Amino acid sequence: MVYLTRKEHFNAAHRLHNSKWSDEKNREVFGKCNNENWHGHNFELYITVKGEPDPETGFVYNAKELSKIIKEKAVDRLDHKNLNLDVDFMQGIMPSTENLAKAIWQQLEPALEDCELHCVQIWETDRIYVEYYGT
Amino acid sequence: MVYLTRKEHFNAAHRLHNSKWSDEKNREVFGKCNNENWHGHNFELYITVKGEPDPETGFVYNAKELSKIIKEKAVDRLDHKNLNLDVDFMQGIMPSTENLAKAIWQQLEPALEDCELHCVQIWETDRIYVEYYGT
Amino acid sequence: MVYLTRKEHFNAAHRLHNSKWSDEKNREVFGKCNNENWHGHNFELYITVKGEPDPETGFVYNAKELSKIIKEKAVDRLDHKNLNLDVDFMQGIMPSTENLAKAIWQQLEPALEDCELHCVQIWETDRIYVEYYGT
C-alpha cells in the first residue's frame, strides 16, 4: 500500500456565525471570525489516496487525473467564493475548516476509482490545519 | 546601513470591482476576483526598515517595537476585515495588493522614529507578491 | 473524528551531556551538541487534538483557546529559555527533542478538556523533527 498526496489551493471568504445565538455570544465565541463583512483565507488542500501501485504505470493514481478530480469536485466550486453563500455543498453547514474537510471528503470520495481516499487535510493559515480520515 | 525586516500576518476579504464599469467589463478584467460575495486571502506582510545599528543595542530598530507599530498601524486595522468596507485608510481606493502596499506605507512611515522605512512587501498568495519603496 | 493542529514557536538553548560519561565519550556521542557553552534552535511545535466537531461551532476545539493553553503550559515556559537550566518540567531529563516532546505531552494532556490530545510534533531544525502520540 502506497499513499499519494496532491496539494491544491483555493482562496475563499467566510464568516463564522451561529444564527441561534445572540450577536454578543457570537462575538465572544468566534471573535474576529464573526465579522459580518466577512474575512478570508488562502486555503491549502492536501488530498491523500492510497492503493497498490499499478504494475503498468507505477502509479497509485495518475497525479494529473487526481488533480483534475480535486479541481472539478472541490477547488472550482470553492475558489474565490464565499463559503457561506456561494457553495452548494456547504449550504446549512457552519463553514469551519473542520466541517469543510468533511464536506470535501463527501464530494471526492464517490469520484475516485480504483483507489481509496485516505485523508482530506486543509491548512486555513500556516499555523492551523485540520485532517479528516472519513470516520 | 543595515536592513531589518519583520514579517506579520493578516487575513482579509476583498473584491475587485470598478463601479464606473459594466458588470461584464468587471468580470472580464477582474475574473473571479470580481465575485460580489467577496473572497479572501492570508496576506503575509514584510516590513523593511534601514539604519545604522545603535552602538548600545546592536539594533537598527527593536524588532519587538517594530512589530508593535506594524500591528497598531496596519495589522490590527486589516486582520479579519473586509478591505472594501471595514478599513478606513482604504476608503475610495481599489483594494488591489499594489494599492494596499502604498496605503500601508502611508500609515507606517510617519510612525517610525530613528530609522527609515525601506519597503512594504505583501504576499497575496504564495505565488503573487508586490513591493513598494515609497516612490 | 476530525484532527486539528495548531503550530506554535519557541527559541531555546540546550546542551546534550550525560554526566555519567567522560568528556571524551560525550563529545563522541553528541558531537557539536555537547558544546559546554550551549547552542540553540528555533523550535516549531505542532499540537494535534482530535474529536467530533461541536454542532454549535463546527470546531473540534476553539483554535484560539488551544493556542492559549499551549502557550500557558508549554511555550511561555520554554521560549528564550535554557532547556537544561530554566525549565522546571525538564529538570533531570536529557533535553533531546524526543524527551522534550514527551515532557510537553505531560504538560498539555491534563489541560485539554472536551477533546483528546493526539500528537506532539517538534521540529528542531528544518531537517529533523520528532513526534510523540502518548504511548
Added chain:
Amino acid sequence: MVYLTRKEHFNAAHRLHNSKWSDEKNREVFGKCNNENWHGHNFELYITVKGEPDPETGFVYNAKELSKIIKEKAVDRLDHKNLNLDVDFMQGIMPSTENLAKAIWQQLEPALEDCELHCVQIWETDRIYVEYYGT
C-alpha cells in the same frame, strides 16, 4: 514510542515509459513525463524511524548516524543520477515516485539497527508526495 524524522535531498532525472506500450499510449498516460530526453526533480526525502528513546542519550536514533545511513544507502546512489539508467536498485522498475519509495525502503530497512523504519516519504514537487510504510 517516539518517531524521529530526518530530511535529505537529491536531484535526479527520470522518464516514465512503458516499453510494452506504443509511443502514443505512453504519451497519453504519462504526458510530459514521457519526454524521451528526460526531465528531472529536486526530490525531498523524509525518513521516519521509531523506537523508545535511549535512557543514556534521549535519542531514538542518533540523527547524525541516521543521516549517514540515508546518504550511504540512498542519497549518494540517487543524487545527480538518472533513475532509469544509473541506479542499480531501480533496474527493471518503473521509476515512479511510488516505486522509488518502496525501493528506498528496501535499501534502508536492513541497515537500521536498534530502531524500526516507519515511513519513507518523498516529495517529487512541492505539490506531490508519496509515503510508504513497508506493507
Added chain:
Amino acid sequence: MVYLTRKEHFNAAHRLHNSKWSDEKNREVFGKCNNENWHGHNFELYITVKGEPDPETGFVYNAKELSKIIKEKAVDRLDHKNLNLDVDFMQGIMPSTENLAKAIWQQLEPALEDCELHCVQIWETDRIYVEYYGT
C-alpha cells in the same frame, strides 16, 4: 512605482559539460552536474515587473495575464524538457542557471506591454538561486 512578482514552476533535466574540455576537466569543474545521463531540478521562477498601478484597476499588471505570458514564453518551453536538447532558446548556451535567467529575460522582455521587466529570479534548489536585472 510598484513591483509585482509572479512565481511559476517547471521541472527540467540538464547537464553541465564544456565540449572544449577533457572529460576529466569537466568532472573536476562540474562534479556531479556533469553526469552524462543527465540530472534534473524543480526550478522555481519568480518574474518581477514594475510600473505605476493603473488608476482603473489598481494593477501594475494583471497577474493572470502576466502568468499567461510567462507560461507561453518560458514555462511551456522548459517544463519537463531537457535544457541541453529540447529548448530552442538555449541552443549553444551552457545551461547554467545564470545563463538560463538571462535567456528567459530575452524571451519575456519583448512580450511585456505597459510595464517594465525588472528581475528574473530562478531557484535551482532550495539552497541556490540566481537573479538577473537585464544588464
Added chain:
Amino acid sequence: MVYLTRKEHFNAAHRLHNSKWSDEKNREVFGKCNNENWHGHNFELYITVKGEPDPETGFVYNAKELSKIIKEKAVDRLDHKNLNLDVDFMQGIMPSTENLAKAIWQQLEPALEDCELHCVQIWETDRIYVEYYGT
C-alpha cells in the same frame, strides 16, 4: 551582471546584554533575549555574490566553491556555538543579528576571488531577517 545566492545554516546560542547598563535596563530593552542562561536560534544565512557569468562554465561562481568558503569562513565558526563566548570574530561585539551580518561580511569579503560579495542576509527566525550590503 548576474547575482548568485547560496543558503547555509547554523544553530547558535546568544544573549543580548549591555554590561554598561543595569540589569533592569537590560531586561527592559532586550526582554527575553537578555536571559542570563542564554537562548538560541536556527540561523539561515543567504550569501549573494555578483559578477559576469564565466563564458567557459556559465557560472558567476562555482556554487560548491562558494559553499566551501562560507562554511570555512563563517558557518564552521558559528555552528553549535555561543555567539558571545565561542566566536573569535564576535569578541567585544553585541551579538545582534545586525552586527553578526556585518561581521560575517568582513570574514567573507576578502576570501572571494573573481566575483564581488553583494549581500549577507540572516534569518534569525522565520519572522525576522537582516541584510547588509557592505556600506
